[in-house]
Amino acid sequence: MSEVTDSKVRELVEEVYREESRRVLATLIRLLGDFDAAEEALHDAFAVAAEQWIRNGVPSNPRAWLVSTGRFKAIDGMRRRARFDASLTEHAKQLESALYPLEEPDDESIEDDRLRLIFTCCHPALAPEAQVAMTLREVCGLTTEEIARAFLAKPSTIAQRIVRAKGKIRTACIPYQVPSETDLPARLDAVLRVVYLVFNEGYSASSGGSLTRHDLSAEAIRLGRLLVELLPDPETMGLLALMLLHDSRRVARISATGELILLDDQDRSLWNRDQIIEGTILIERAFASNQVGPYTIQAAIAGVHAEAPQPAETNWAQIVALYDLLMQAGPSPVVELNRAVAVAMRDGPLAGLSLIDSILRRGELSNYHLAYAARADFYRRLGRTTEAKASYEQALGLTQQEPERRFLKRRLAELHDYG
């Protein structure tokens, strides 16, 4: 075969790797009962593919071919190693009898394997940061070094987390399965939490070296899409919609010099229309199910903002109504704070001020900088400059995030100019 065809096949192998490697891995984990054995088998299968496909052409179903080759290589390797470790002979035999006759894995069982992998990586027995690392590496295919860069951690720290998580899965015999119907809501919740955490990690880190961190948001959206495809639960759609709507403002929320731009001051023509449309359709689908959860409601709030061509045209009454709904579905002091801001937009800053003061008096948000920033803003709009200044100072004392600090300092400086 000519060199041109060779390099074409090599390109194709790489493309198949990008498209299929996570699926094949998920199935191999089920067949071999072990993450590390599956990873090795995956590597071996692709190594054989790179050789054989050049000689014999690409098989009609590369995915099934890779799964079969991977498990064959795994058994083969185990038999060879059994020369030194007699316990492996038994293991190899067991695997063989469990695997033969070789039925071709069908597409449906392969898609189930992807879900099994996601639920296993997000298993509650694993520490939250281990769930995140496992999901990004095993489900998304990021390397340990990429995850470390994105989370500003040392590669050895993340490596340790992954090794420990896999050890835990092995010793605690965490089953490789999609949870039963009774467990599903709580377990899905845990999965969605991991996805949203990954998204926020990428989205909120908006200054210096943000490039790799933005990839985390893109990765979370990809995960969200995968989940909607595999398990179209209303809240899964709601979360994907929420991420899309937030991400649609990504370009508009940061200035060229890295300053944070508030919703009111953003150039709305920069908002990503495709993401807004996709998000809005998902919100409608989720609401149609009549099982509306916190992610969907938050997405709907973002959706109301997205449809206002100008800040002044925002339907604040609808936003307050959605916050009321959110207070029922998933009440929290932060939700209450956001509701207070919406009420201030609908009824004026004085109404917002009394709500915020009552939240702060309860002490739950007394270390939360955004509570003071919101109060400062209400005072500013009421023309009560001294009180506004004091609140901005309090907010400033409570946040380490650079773009937030710069924003608060800017507001303070403006007050000095006018006051």
Place this chain on the structure above:
Amino acid sequence: MKYLLFCCMEEKKLETISRSQRDELMDETRIYCEELHKSGHLLVSNPLEPVEMAVTVRVRNGGISLSDGPFAETKEQIGGFFLIDARDINEAVQIASKFPSVRLGSMEVRPVVDLEK
């Protein structure tokens, strides 16, 4: 990515195991290396002579100074090295963990700096 694995072991410990055990260890390592070579993971590997064969070179005040033995006295000595290609550090760790020598000593996994990047 490339990683250099340093096989570290107390040379004295190696002397305490029987000849046949040592042969088996070498045999197992050789077969594992063949596997790693075939799978494309292993690029270069070599065992090293004991540290008593080492000399350490320094140039001070324009003159070469030599000292016997390794550059640092440590409990474990580097007995060999493996240059491998792995997807990430976790795969490198996984590969390192299957060398029979880690049951006696340890394996240091060092990421190699990619100067072309």
